Amino acid sequence: TTGLGGCAGCGIALQSEAADKPGFLPQSAASRQPAICQRCFRIKNYNDASSVTVDQNEFVKLLSGIGATNSLVVHIVDLFDFEGSLISGLQRFVGGNPVLLVVNKTDLLPKSTNLNRLRNWVQKQAKAQGLRTVDVVLCSAMRNTGFDRVIEAIQTYREGRDVYVVGATNVGKSTLINRLIRDYSDLDRELTVSRYPGTTLDAVRIPLDDGKAIVDTPGIVYASRMTELVPRSVLHALLPEKPLKPLVYQLEEGQSLFFGGLARFDFVVGKPQSFTLYVAPAMKVHRTKLERADELYAKHKGEMLSPPSKEELDEIPVWTRHTLRIPPGGNSDVYISGLGWIHANGEAGAHTDVYAPKGVKVLVREALI
Numbered sequence: 001t002t003g004l005g006g007c008a009g010c011g012i013a014l015q016s017e018a019a020d021k022p023g024f025l026p027q028s029a030a031s032r033q034p035a036i037c038q039r040c041f042r043i044k045n046y047n048d049a050s051s052v053t054v055d056q057n058e059f060v061k062l063l064s065g066i067g068a069t070n071s072l073v074v075h076i077v078d079l080f081d082f083e084g085s086l087i088s089g090l091q092r093f094v095g096g097n098p099v100l101l102v103v104n105k106t107d108l109l110p111k112s113t114n115l116n117r118l119r120n121w122v123q124k125q126a127k128a129q130g131l132r133t134v135d136v137v138l139c140s141a142m143r144n145t146g147f148d149r150v151i152e153a154i155q156t157y158r159e160g161r162d163v164y165v166v167g168a169t170n171v172g173k174s175t176l177i178n179r180l181i182r183d184y185s186d187l188d189r190e191l192t193v194s195r196y197p198g199t200t201l202d203a204v205r206i207p208l209d210d211g212k213a214i215v216d217t218p219g220i221v222y223a224s225r226m227t228e229l230v231p232r233s234v235l236h237a238l239l240p241e242k243p244l245k246p247l248v249y250q251l252e253e254g255q256s257l258f259f260g261g262l263a264r265f266d267f268v269v270g271k272p273q274s275f276t277l278y279v280a281p282a283m284k285v286h287r288t289k290l291e292r293a294d295e296l297y298a299k300h301k302g303e304m305l306s307p308p309s310k311e312e313l314d315e316i317p318v319w320t321r322h323t324l325r326i327p328p329g330g331n332s333d334v335y336i337s338g339l340g341w342i343h344a345n346g347e348a349g350a351h352t353d354v355y356a357p358k359g360v361k362v363l364v365r366e367a368l369i
C-alpha cells in the first residue's frame, strides 16, 4: 500500500515503485491533480494507449459480485457487433437485479433505418440469448443522440440503487460514461477513452449526489470478435466512425468477395441476386471468381488483399471455413463479428461459405435492417 489512492482515470491503485506495473505514478508527478496513472496520462495527452490486458478471471469475479449487490445493471452493446458484444451468460451473474440494455452506435446505421423495428430486433435477439431486460434503449454516445432516453431509463429503473455498467471492449462504454458523468454527476473528471480494446483497467466508482455510485467495470475481451484478433494497426479498417454506406453487389453463384485479407465470402449455389454489404468504409472489397479465389489469396494476401499487410499476416489466426445456408425470404444477414454483415436479398436463399480467422464468430441471423 502506497497511500497514493486510486487513479481518477481507470481506478487502479496508484503506486510509484514499478514503472512496468499497472497504476504507476512517477514520484515527480505525485502531486498531479487529479491523480492519474502514467498509462491514463499518456492516453489522455498523447493518444497513446499502452497495452494492458484485463485478467478475465478478475472480470468474472467482478461480474459474480454484482449478483450480491442491490443495483441496476446497465449492459452496453455495440450495434455494429451485436452478437459479439452481448455478454452471454450475463443473466446468471446479475442475480435478481434488473438489466437495462443500452445499444450504442446507432449513428452508424443509414438515416432511413426504422428505429422501432430495430428495437424489436434487439429485444428478440437478447431474449433468444437468454437475457431478460427491463428495457432496451438505442443511442449514440458519440453523436449524443438518444442520450436523454438513456438517462431517463437509468433514473426510472435505478430506484435509488447503484448502477453497474458492463460491456465488452470497444462498445463505447468509456464514451458513454464520460457523458453520464458530465450530465449526471457534479464530478468533472473524464475517464480514459481510447479506440483500442481493453484500455479501461479496473472498476471505477463514480459517486452520485445521493450517495450511490455509477460503477464502471473493465471491458471484457472476447476472442470471437475480429476486432480483438487483429493487430491494432488494422482496427481502423474494421471500426466505422461514420454512417455505413451500404454497398450492393449483384452476384452469381460461383463468385467470391474478399474483405481485404481478413475474410472471404463465397456465393456457392443460388439464383443471381444482390448482396448488401455493411462494413466500415475503409474496408477494401474485392470481387473474383470462386474457382480462382484460393489462387488469388495465395498470390496477393498482404498486398492487394490487405489489411493485414504482409508483416501483420502472421499475427492473425489462419482462416477456417463456415458453410452457411441462407434461408429463403430475403430477410437474412451473414454476420462476421467485428467486420460487419452481408444482407442476402435473394428470395430463394443461397448456399454460401465464409472464410474468417479461426475463432471469429460467424453466423446467419434475421436481418438487422
Ligand code: GDP
Residues within 6 Å of the ligand: 104, 105, 106, 107, 108, 139, 140, 141, 142, 143, 167, 168, 169, 170, 171, 172, 173, 174, 175, 176, 192, 193, 194, 195, 196, 197, 198, 199, 200, 219, 239, 240, 241, 242
Ligand atoms: P470502450 O472500450 O467500450 O470503453 O469504448 P470507447 O468509449 O473507448 O470507444 C471505442 C471506440 O468506439 C472509439 O473509437 C469510439 O470513438 C467509438 N465510439 C464510441 N461511441 C460511439 C458511437 O456512439 N458511435 C460510433 N460510431 N463510434 C463510437
